[in-house]
Amino acid sequence: LPKDKLLSGLLAPGFDEGSCLSRYQSVLFRKPSPYKPSRYLLSKLRNYEALHKRCGPHTKSYNETLKQLKSGHNIDSTDCKYIVWISFSGLGNRIISIASVFLYALLTDRVLLVDRGKDMDSLFCEPFPETSWLLPLDFPIIDQFNRFDRESSHCYGKLLNDSITNATTISLPSYLYIHIVHDYDHFDKLFFCDEYQALLGRVPWLIIRTDNYIVPSLFLIQAFGHELGKLFPEKGAIFHHLGRYLFHPTNPVWGLITRYYQAYLARADERIGIQVRVFDTRPGPFQYVIDQILGCAHRFKLLPEIDVHGSGVTLSAKPKVKSVLMTSLTAGYYENLRNIYWEYPTVTGDMISFYQPSHEEYQQTEQKLHEEKAFAEMYLLSLTDVLVTSPWSTFGYVAQGLGGLRPWILYKPENDTAPDPPCVQSMSIEPCFHAPPFYDCKAKKGIDTGTLVPHVRHCEDMSWGLKVVDSTLDFPFKWPS
Amino acid sequence: LPKDKLLSGLLAPGFDEGSCLSRYQSVLFRKPSPYKPSRYLLSKLRNYEALHKRCGPHTKSYNETLKQLKSGHNIDSTDCKYIVWISFSGLGNRIISIASVFLYALLTDRVLLVDRGKDMDSLFCEPFPETSWLLPLDFPIIDQFNRFDRESSHCYGKLLNDSITNATTISLPSYLYIHIVHDYDHFDKLFFCDEYQALLGRVPWLIIRTDNYIVPSLFLIQAFGHELGKLFPEKGAIFHHLGRYLFHPTNPVWGLITRYYQAYLARADERIGIQVRVFDTRPGPFQYVIDQILGCAHRFKLLPEIDVHGSGVTLSAKPKVKSVLMTSLTAGYYENLRNIYWEYPTVTGDMISFYQPSHEEYQQTEQKLHEEKAFAEMYLLSLTDVLVTSPWSTFGYVAQGLGGLRPWILYKPENDTAPDPPCVQSMSIEPCFHAPPFYDCKAKKGIDTGTLVPHVRHCEDMSWGLKVVDSTLDFPFKWPS
Ligand SMILES: Nc1nc2c(ncn2[C@@H]2O[C@H](COP(=O)(O)OP(=O)(O)O)[C@@H](O)[C@H]2O)c(=O)[nH]1
Ligand SMILES: Nc1nc2c(ncn2[C@@H]2O[C@H](COP(=O)(O)OP(=O)(O)O)[C@@H](O)[C@H]2O)c(=O)[nH]1
Numbered sequence: 025l026p027k028d029k030l031l032s033g034l035l036a037p038g039f040d041e042g043s044c045l046s047r048y049q050s051v052l053f054r055k056p057s058p059y060k061p062s063r064y065l066l067s068k069l070r071n072y073e074a075l076h077k078r079c080g081p082h083t084k085s086y087n088e089t090l091k092q093l094k095s096g097h098n099i100d101s102t103d104c105k106y107i108v109w110i111s112f113s114g115l116g117n118r119i120i121s122i123a124s125v126f127l128y129a130l131l132t133d134r135v136l137l138v139d140r141g142k143d144m145d146s147l148f149c150e151p152f153p154e155t156s157w158l159l160p161l162d163f164p165i166i167d168q169f170n171r172f173d174r175e176s177s178h179c180y181g182k183l184l185n186d187s188i189t190n191a192t193t194i195s196l197p198s199y200l201y202i203h204i205v206h207d208y209d210h211f212d213k214l215f216f217c218d219e220y221q222a223l224l225g226r227v228p229w230l231i232i233r234t235d236n237y238i239v240p241s242l243f244l245i246q247a248f249g250h251e252l253g254k255l256f257p258e259k260g261a262i263f264h265h266l267g268r269y270l271f272h273p274t275n276p277v278w279g280l281i282t283r284y285y286q287a288y289l290a291r292a293d294e295r296i297g298i299q300v301r302v303f304d305t306r307p308g309p310f311q312y313v314i315d316q317i318l319g320c321a322h323r324f325k326l327l328p329e330i331d332v333h334g335s336g337v338t339l340s341a342k343p344k345v346k347s348v349l350m351t352s353l354t355a356g357y358y359e360n361l362r363n364i365y366w367e368y369p370t371v372t373g374d375m376i377s378f379y380q381p382s383h384e385e386y387q388q389t390e391q392k393l394h395e396e397k398a399f400a401e402m403y404l405l406s407l408t409d410v411l412v413t414s415p416w417s418t419f420g421y422v423a424q425g426l427g428g429l430r431p432w433i434l435y436k437p438e439n440d441t442a443p444d445p446p447c448v449q450s451m452s453i454e455p456c457f458h459a460p461p462f463y464d465c466k467a468k469k470g471i472d473t474g475t476l477v478p479h480v481r482h483c484e485d486m487s488w489g490l491k492v493v494d495s496t497l498d499f500p501f502k503w504p505s
Numbered sequence: 506l507p508k509d510k511l512l513s514g515l516l517a518p519g520f521d522e523g524s525c526l527s528r529y530q531s532v533l534f535r536k537p538s539p540y541k542p543s544r545y546l547l548s549k550l551r552n553y554e555a556l557h558k559r560c561g562p563h564t565k566s567y568n569e570t571l572k573q574l575k576s577g578h579n580i581d582s583t584d585c586k587y588i589v590w591i592s593f594s595g596l597g598n599r600i601i602s603i604a605s606v607f608l609y610a611l612l613t614d615r616v617l618l619v620d621r622g623k624d625m626d627s628l629f630c631e632p633f634p635e636t637s638w639l640l641p642l643d644f645p646i647i648d649q650f651n652r653f654d655r656e657s658s659h660c661y662g663k664l665l666n667d668s669i670t671n672a673t674t675i676s677l678p679s680y681l682y683i684h685i686v687h688d689y690d691h692f693d694k695l696f697f698c699d700e701y702q703a704l705l706g707r708v709p710w711l712i713i714r715t716d717n718y719i720v721p722s723l724f725l726i727q728a729f730g731h732e733l734g735k736l737f738p739e740k741g742a743i744f745h746h747l748g749r750y751l752f753h754p755t756n757p758v759w760g761l762i763t764r765y766y767q768a769y770l771a772r773a774d775e776r777i778g779i780q781v782r783v784f785d786t787r788p789g790p791f792q793y794v795i796d797q798i799l800g801c802a803h804r805f806k807l808l809p810e811i812d813v814h815g816s817g818v819t820l821s822a823k824p825k826v827k828s829v830l831m832t833s834l835t836a837g838y839y840e841n842l843r844n845i846y847w848e849y850p851t852v853t854g855d856m857i858s859f860y861q862p863s864h865e866e867y868q869q870t871e872q873k874l875h876e877e878k879a880f881a882e883m884y885l886l887s888l889t890d891v892l893v894t895s896p897w898s899t900f901g902y903v904a905q906g907l908g909g910l911r912p913w914i915l916y917k918p919e920n921d922t923a924p925d926p927p928c929v930q931s932m933s934i935e936p937c938f939h940a941p942p943f944y945d946c947k948a949k950k951g952i953d954t955g956t957l958v959p960h961v962r963h964c965e966d967m968s969w970g971l972k973v974v975d976s977t978l979d980f981p982f983k984w985p986s
Contacts, residue, residue, distance in 0.1 A: 045820065052820075052822065276815070279815055279848075279849075280848070282820055283846075284847060286824055286856045287847075287857060288858050290826075291772040334757070334760060339526065341533065345767070363863075365764075365768075366761060366768075367761070368760075369764065375764060375767045375768035377769050381847065
């Protein structure tokens, strides 16, 4: 039976296995991770679990702190402090943002509570033992969540804006709303400055809406830098560890994952994941995307080329089979590639099979079965040996992160042409923060935050994005071998 | 290397292997057939090959006989006699009709020449050694083929009609056209009477248009009965032998077959073919068809049922995988079944995977790649272990015949409802003759030709059709065990 079902100590033992089969069965489907969690991270997680159990929903401490929220006044010290994550955006965005907010909770001794939205509880098991991370449905201000935006009276950015521009003083309310979404402004971004973090520490309830992976910018907050270094000495595997710690598919989703894997993928000699996310809104499939995928796969020898004359290849009784798992909202790319490799032999004689679990045609955020399939597909991609991902897509980030795979990232095409080179192998397995601040909090001026420290760099797929890279990666820039 | 690459002597040795890889490689993909060809059949085939070589295109004898055709007069005896098969109808129809006409050629010492239509030569290898079965493109009346119908002046039925109704005598022309298509009339059907066969023997050139498997009615012609009994003592495997003898996929089609098999099917523990041919012209998929397929598969334990509560099943590290190869012009049935078995576990814990090589959306007769895929799919179905076929479809007949599989035949649905029982296992692996005559040639009156001899019965899927069944099958009707 599974040797390392606790994933090198990442997972706590003692959960009921039947209620969340994936938790201890994931080891049956994954290769052992080359990234080991630090002992410090492990003890931090165990402490967090104790904290969450003590402060979790409907505990004495929770009820006490809730009273304060209801009173509307801020009392400086409470037993427990919380950060509530508002369910928002596509599933990939939700997963990477929860992981970020959980890390923030670890760094600030807060308890993470997750707004279940329409489907969070049907997608994810409880990650913490003997308690729940789901925000109770009777949470007082839960009805206001979908009205929270950067203009809300409790929005931290707005409060700062008012106090700084009008030189008023901030009177801390019993909760603050933090807005880190693509439309967030200069004042919202002050969240990433040490001095404004200090202030936040005094508010027991933080409510956050973000669809981003904010971890790279947390590294640039001095107060957190040291602790982050201890937690993640390797640096470039933060989401890998936190993701595998937090996101256990529920039994229905685990069924989708295991059945698909065993029915279609398990017997291949090699598995290749290709995540196709096309933001071009015209009806596809687009030839330039097909060219780009094949260009990337051939250039980096992920797939053999085809023999258009089909003559040189002799039949082998037991050829090598490479299975390609494709994910996409539409079927066109899969059908194209599958037909090419059906109609022509490969130059190596290897057999290439193609699989696509679903083609949902359009994005349906928070539709139960739709999102279960989306999660299953991210997870299935993470079980491949080699991964190709689309630019700008958090869907792919989740797959690479959970799988510990340095994907080949397709470059963003311009003018309906496959870029040259078509793709590049990612520097690390970390997600990219798509909307980081470019601000020097001390000097109070703009700065390129992607060049301040060796382990926070600009992303391959988005020049203004930031990602954490392994501490062993050479600086200045050089592709890892 | 292949033990029985000549298929128990069915195939002649000595062909160039590279020019038609499938001929001697088919044994690598098929299970050994339980049906053995008789020694008499083998010697008949060898004699036929010698005849074809002597009389084939552009031989001296061929050129001589052609002169006669051009002269327009019939000389009673020629060295060689021919039957020319006109390319017509869907591929399944073409294959079963060629096999029938070849058998007729064997019985009447004629040489079969095949009109290549748009794609016959790109689909099939030459079946006879050191010669060609393709009708030369310079054949004198080749341009008239598509105008031949039951009203044509050379049509045998029309000649008989004229002579019988007007009491004129037939003056035999240098060629006759034989029309055995759904719209053929009483006089065309006299082809199946002994006395009218005798007359035909004197005409060197027969040109036939048929899309049917006329073999069952050949059995009812006394002059042929004895010979057929010697050729096929087992009776119910006529197409199985003749089909494997005649229809060798060309290298491009063989590539489609072998690549698909090796990439998708080879590693399964069991292979199930489901051929879906729906003649309902409204846009599908239809729920009643889905219900019927599942009903059949479950009733006869071809596929395990699903566990809708999904609770009872525990994960097995190496579950049994059953792969279902579906063929259909549309993707809807495949997608439905695939999703059901993805979304729910089976009660047995077996994994069921689904495959459909193409979905061409509509029938495109004589389109090269389209028909190559159609042939590849029939052949792939024939490589499965268990077969489910659609009623009335010659596409399925070819698969069952080549594979030597007694399929479960879906009954024809009525009123948009899945029939009960949904399907029945076929009595034999023989195709059904869809339009047989019901005529007693001697008594000159109607008769039920499906009850005259034990080995010619009405078909399961078409009550007025006729099929040959094994001589070991009990009579009257009883399902074989
Ligand atoms: N099943 C499935 N859903 C997808 C796929 N791509 C996008 N989606 C849907 O679209 C949403 C995209 O949002 P997200 O996961 O945040 O990824 P992103 O928009 O690419 O960053 C997902 O949550 C899915 O609902 C796919 O390949 N498969
Ligand atoms: N590729 C493919 N073509 C099909 C399928 N079903 C029907 N067709 C096409 O439709 C034609 C049907 O004619 P035929 O083979 O004579 O079968 P029948 O009409 O079912 O008796 C075939 O020749 C194909 O071109 C299928 O499942 N796959």
